[in-house]
Amino acid sequence: MALIDTTADLLNELKLHGLREALPRRLEELHAQHWSPSEFLNLCLEDERLHRQNARLARRLREASFPMPASLENLDFTVPRQLDRSLIREFQSGDFVRQGKNILIAGPTGVGKTHLACALGQTACRQGFSTLFFPINRLLEKFSLARTQGRSLHFLKKLTGVSVLILDDFGLRALTPQHMQDMYDLVDGRVESLTTILTTQLPEENWSEVLPDPILCDAITDRIVQKAIRLEMTGESYRKKRFQGGHTDPP
Structure with a gap:
């Protein structure tokens, strides 16, 4: 040899x-x-x-289980969506994770909120931070399943131990009392120094529509928005443009 x-x-x-x-x-x-x-x-x-x-x-x-590949460097700025280029460049350093900042991405359907959240998550991964992506509805289903299996505390510990948690499409439907409690336990466990990225079509002033308990609504909202960087996205739906033969590139 x-x-x-x-x-x-x-x-x-x-x-x-x-x-x-x-x-x-x-x-x-x-x-x-x-x-x-x-x-x-x-x-x-x-x-x-x-x-x-x-x-x-x-x-x-x-x-992380991202639903799509995305990066901040490849964001499409050719269509006006009210994205601040300088802020996007700042995000590339990953300091928003080191500082424990939340990011609240709001806007109508199809403008690229999920894509931007995935790009922020990829940046976090590249900076060495653990990251998880969950659509809100799937997250709540997993909470319910973990509860029936006697693993709810273990699942909550996993979610409160990751550096960056992305919660996608908050506000699609009203939460049950148990899911409101799950949501509160989750954001309360992350409030001190961990980053939560949340995408939503629902303005903050309307969150009570999906969080009907006023006390839990105030508590959850406060823990998400008190240290959040807000990104308000505008524009037409990319999905609509694709169906009409317009833009084909990811947002």
């Missing part, structure tokens, strides 16, 4: 997969560039670090 094969086996055993993949190329470069041993070692270790960073990012993106 050639020495390079033995080395590859050792690297596999040590789980240095990035270094193993890069080693043949680095050996060629070593002879061509006349690197010193320390330079060669440093580059090999950088290869391994990059491999692990990419693997962690892929895992965070997979676990």
